[in-house]
Amino acid sequence: MPASIRDVAERAGVSVGTVSNVLNRPGQVSEATRERVLEAITALGFVRNESARHLRAGHSRTIGLVVLDIANPFFTDVARGVEDVANRAGLAVILCNSDDRPEKESAHLDVLAEQRVQGVLITPTAELSPNLQTLRRRGVPVVLVDRRAPSPDQCSIAVDDVLGGRLAAEHLLERGHRRIAFVGGASGLPQVQERHAGVEAAVREATGSDDALVVFSPEVLTVEAGREAAARIVGTPAARRPTAVVCANDLMALGVLQEMVRQGVRVPDDVAIVGYDDIDFAAAAAVPLTSVRKPRVALGSRAAELLLDEARGEGHVHVQEVVEPTLVVRESSVVFRDREGSR
């Protein structure tokens, strides 16, 4: 139904080759012919068929992005970074949400393979899907996002989450907290395990034992899970109740914060809270959240750059980049005495 290059050629009285030249190498076509072709194109409303181009070219103009949780603003920020770079390169992004479920992830990877995407950016679920290996064997570039590549034959851009956990814990320890809770996930995500490890190491170094640390492991990393963890923390006898909470992500930290406030626990006076990711909502919370900041958008754009470089071929060298997170201190962990208003 839509006009093809053949229709355009016919209307302009030239061959299809010439139309293609107008489109791709306009300099090689004389002014007069070019205008005639252009006129025909607009008259017929011709739009290139990307599939036909792709079929001939052997590669498409799309990349795939597979994230763990589209509802987590961290990933939408990453997606933003990816989109920026991809669009600038003329590529469309197929965004897939795995919901941290290997089956969904696997199904998405199959679709992306059929679409012959130029490459895949992925924050994988706990274990690396076999489909991912298959994809790479087929020569499809795969870049891991927010997750370190297990081997040097692959690009990745990750965050030093052990350091992140450490920063969070040390901040609290410096402020005298000696009973700290870590609210992490049981999903087995390395990111979470590392954050946990960082917190643990800092606590051990400061107190000489692990006794000061209590760990909560909800199934998922959501606001709801945070709320539940907070309820359990508040339910702890006062003498053993943690005075500070480190959460594996901001979603849970917001849940913890909400439940604390709801139950009349003062933040940070009674319980200090530190989140992770530093999503925008962290700063926007009614008690602004101290959080471990990761360069969210940059993570996405850098990953996309690595992918494009690999897709281009020509002497690409795999790199496993690790960026250092920083701690952003806000009111959820420190009492600012110069605040207006009062509680």
Place this chain on the structure above:
Amino acid sequence: MPASIRDVAERAGVSVGTVSNVLNRPGQVSEATRERVLEAITALGFVRNESARHLRAGHSRTIGLVVLDIANPFFTDVARGVEDVANRAGLAVILCNSDDRPEKESAHLDVLAEQRVQGVLITPTAELSPNLQTLRRRGVPVVLVDRRAPSPDQCSIAVDDVLGGRLAAEHLLERGHRRIAFVGGASGLPQVQERHAGVEAAVREATGSDDALVVFSPEVLTVEAGREAAARIVGTPAARRPTAVVCANDLMALGVLQEMVRQGVRVPDDVAIVGYDDIDFAAAAAVPLTSVRKPRVALGSRAAELLLDEARGEGHVHVQEVVEPTLVVRESSVVFRDREGSR
């Protein structure tokens, strides 16, 4: 480089037609042959080339989704609904973010047209892009999401935002508020204008004039914009300061809330706040936000269903669905006397 159906045929000692039959009409192939072909497929790691299928079939297996702001959880929820339905139908979703900018929207639509998507779901920017018309003329189904179609020759699923605005305002008026602020956008989005109109109508009916309403019109509908509006509201002389704020979306409401709390204004005691969309973060705010609820995920899934139906052809009738929002009352607008804790 990747194996083609021809390679498979060769290895299995059959013709390409037979391989295709195994893939698409396995019943028509004898058991023995089928197994030989299947064996060849796995041995070669054959994956269909979707572009070639598409080229032949005349239509691709993707749909486009263009949203106003990927960072707004409302849209990620919509995207979730869309993805559910699309994936069930074996379609991939190309997610595009227009950032409420017509140029970006237009560029995305061009790409989608080249990709020959089966259809486009879009929450358009203020004015309907000419590309949208072009697309429809080319026979590509377009469904408007969260925006009423201007004519009956097109599907849309929208929310009665006048009613939504009214619900928000009436709730506040019933509680005795007589100075109300509306924080909306200057972007000209009909959604925002309707919300404004609903608030205005309710205020006029209750007070007999528009004097009780103060309007703030930030450029964008973000958390930051909400904060700035709140600062201006707080800066108003006490005698004229609004005692309640209706925001055009939750992002801004959260910004308002944050700034109020930061400045020591008690919510809801000094100022009540009502948001719009009822994103998850609304309930998770430290002062849970009263908000006008829209069926976010359902909006997306229903839109996708309409699109698929239209794409299927066969006697599709265009419908312009309008769903009624409801008000979810939380603590940002009502003092719950039975709360634990105190201020």
Place this chain on the structure above:
DNA sequence: CTCCGTCTGTGAAACGATTCAGCCGATCTG
């Protein structure tokens, strides 16, 4: 034995854009 229908499988055309060898005429070179 012939005719027919059924079951399997074949092979070529088609989808739309790109590319590339090659053609034609004009201009330049010596």
Place this chain on the structure above:
DNA sequence: CAGATCGGCTGAATCGTTTCACAGACGGAG
């Protein structure tokens, strides 16, 4: 003026899959 060069254009091959008319083989019916 012959030969080389060049700009501008043509037309066919190609990419990988689907589809469809048709070809063999085989068994049963008459």
